[in-house]
Amino acid sequence: MAADRIELPQGTLDMLILKTLALEPQHGWAISERVQQISKDALQIQQGSLYPALHRLQRRGWIKAHWGTSDNNRRAKYYELTRAGRKQLAVERTAWRKLTAAVAHILESA
């Protein structure tokens, strides 16, 4: 396992899940795989924290779940973005950009 993996900053997991689901509905394991793939293994999701996050997002109405059949023909619970979830993703993306830009600005200027 890569030693240079970084811990996910607090609060960003929700955003990453939303982003992952923005492409297509996915089930839990696939979400964690996808996040790792996209980040080229730089980010490590603590797999255990994925499921509480999914419940939290459902409660907020940003994602919804239904049972479907997975690529290897097994029953799996699929999550997809709701309209509110899509809006939320846009909001969080904007906020994130502002934050990283500001942080970068401070770090570069020093």
Next chain:
Amino acid sequence: MLSDMLFRLKSLFRRNVVEAELAEELHVHMDREVEKLMQRGATREEATRRARLAFGGADKVKEECREARGVHFVETTLQDLRYAARTLGKNPGFTAVIVLTLALGIGACTAVFSIVNAVLLKPFPYPSAERIAFPWRLAPHGMQLGYDEIPWGRSDFLLLARESKAFQFLGAFKGDSFNLTGAGEPVRLNGLRASAGFFPALGVEPILGRTFTAAEDSSGNEHVAILSYSLWREQFGGDPAIIGRSVDMNASAYTIVGVMPAGFTFPRPEEMPGGFTFERDIRVWVPLALPTGPPIPGEDSELAVVGRMSPGISVPQAQAEMNLMTKHLEDFYGGKQAVGWFDARVTPLARQAIGDTRRPLLLIFGAVGVVLLIACSNIASLVLARSLARHREFTLRAALGAGRVRVARQLLTESLLPAVVGGAVGILFAEAAIHFIKVFGPANLPRLQDVALDFRVLAFATGCSLFTGILFGLAPALGMSRINLAESLNQGGQRVSGGGTASQVRKALLVCEVALAFVLVIAAGLLAQSFFHLLSTDPGFRAEHVLTFELSLPEVKYPDQEHIAALYQRAIHSLQSQPGIESAAIVETLPIGGATESTGIRIPDWTPPQSGISSYANYTITSPGFFATVGAPILRGREFLESDAATSMPVTVINDAMAKKFWPGKDPIGKKVGPGSSKYAAATIVGIAADVKHLSLREEPGPEMYVPYTQKVWPSLLTMEVVLRTRLDAASVVAPARIAIHSVDADLPITNVRTLASMVDDSVAQPRFSMLLLGAFGGFALILACIGIYGVISYSVAQRTREIGVRVALGASRLNIFGMVLGQGARLAALGIAVGIAAAFGVTRTMSSFLYEVGPADPATFAIVCAVLLGVASIACYIPARRATRVDPLVALRHD
């Protein structure tokens, strides 16, 4: 927001589905992860291990998911409740002890609080009741009446009413009774004569009509009446047009001017001072109509006064004004001679209404608080012990990911559940107790019949149960949240690192418990001793086989003393001729029947044996044969005879206290004494009788003189009590007595039929009630202490099984072991008793007003209670000690 609610509700109500789905989801995740790792070349075992590591504890994840769903709080509480119910159900003995302990503690607390609530806390049904106060006239210093308050005279009240600025309204009142005729059956009504200021002072408005005007409160205009609600409903059918109607009372016409609201009853006799007698249930009010004009020598003083203080005036200010009034009155009556006769005290309604009942109630309230405290510490101890026994279970839970707060919360739920159940059962107990107290409690407890479980009481009971639950739940919960996981798991057995502190706590609780129980039992013991001293005290008469009743002669038929005396003479003769009646007599006030008349006295040719003796005495009218009938011994001389007639020499019998006070060391027989007013001739003392007690068995009888009704006496004789000494059971002569009275006047009603024994009994109702309640609480405290000792000692024996085994293996005898366990219990009990003795010395000193002929530090009581507690402690230790002797060393040494 809506989706949030729906999601939470779904999670809550479809909990099983949601949980199953989560389990399946996690399972799927795991399988995929394992597959992935195996594809990369790992063995199944290796893949599974790595997948688990990456995932973390599945149960922890599930718990976090539940939390994320947002129904965590409700859900866990339900879960904890289910678990608590199951655990409690598994230990029925433990549960029963806790619930019963709590139920009795809370029940007793609630019942007593209900009484305190009704008697001390309930607001008065008068507007701005805090402004209502009673300006009482006080008996001159040194006059031992058994009470301080004496009635005002007519002129005194008129002066007060005229001069007072501190009181916006002042109303004088006195009891009276009326025969109502012309509205159905003739009825005798308890009534009140009240001056115009009476109703404004109380501030109560009639529901119909009006109260008295100042004009009606004057001689000649007073033939108006105000009815009570019940009289209006029962006798006049609630007629809304009753105002202005005329009724006949005592053969005169009265116009009805008002009807008072339901429930208005004033004064309540039990709330008035000992020197005033009022009937319960006043049903009609008529103007007092005091004549104006200068004071007449020898005029009666018979008025009670109630006032409404002017706005902004405080009780001390009103008192200050009354002190000035005292000076006024002394000047008014001619200075020196009147000094000391008009002192006054302003008592606010709240204090007046509570009277002497406050102290016993506070005593009982304190006792019940102590019981609840013992109950709580007992329960804390039980729960603590059980938590220790369950230590492994909690360690396991912590290892599986339960947080400290979570474990503490579960423990709290587990203790709240029995507390709530105990509280509910306690309320039932309280209901039963209140019912019991209403039936058997002393009738003179003010507003006893108003006692009911009400909202505040319920809140109090709930508060008690919650407080108890938190109190005994939190202590172990706090101790438990400091568990060191690894250490406990490694230790493995039940022996626990925290056990040392916990058992110290339990021992401390036990010592407190024993000390509290000791104090309670001491208090109960002292009260019981006082009570039995009271019963064995000499009342001055023999109450057995004496029947009494009241005769009240209508003034129209018996207008003067000759007619009255003739009627009584015939009645007595007729009674004595009845079978079963040994002797009959009449008396103005019965022994133990409350305050009698008292008067300033005059003794011709007498030099006071010492200065500062106030010359007054109780003054009781009676008949020949009275002393023999009530069994009051004549110590010297003779009692009244038939020959003591209106024409012969006036005679008097005095009591022993009077002889000792006025003629110490001399023989008063043949000396003369008379009432203060020279209107009445001084009478010659012919006999000395034993001191007869009037107010209570506790009283120190004051000087008393008796005069025969057959001679010219003061005051009126219209109402007299009849006493009959019977051959058999006193109650058996009620019918013959009725026949005898009706044979002399067929219209004369017989009222207030009682036996003298029952009156003596009633007079000790209050101390008996206090003693019984405190005794019950004391017994209850003993039982609880016993349970507490048993619990601690048997736990300690279980803990020391191994040690005991070693001791036996090394040659300790059964007796040694038995003694060791017993000694441990006895040491704890002795420590508790030592603390208890110190506390009891402090507590019992505040009880001295309840005690009679026993000191607050009575050594015998203390010794006996010490022995009782040690005995109880030994009994509690016996079973665990026996168990300890049966420890098999082989089994014990293998025992983990």
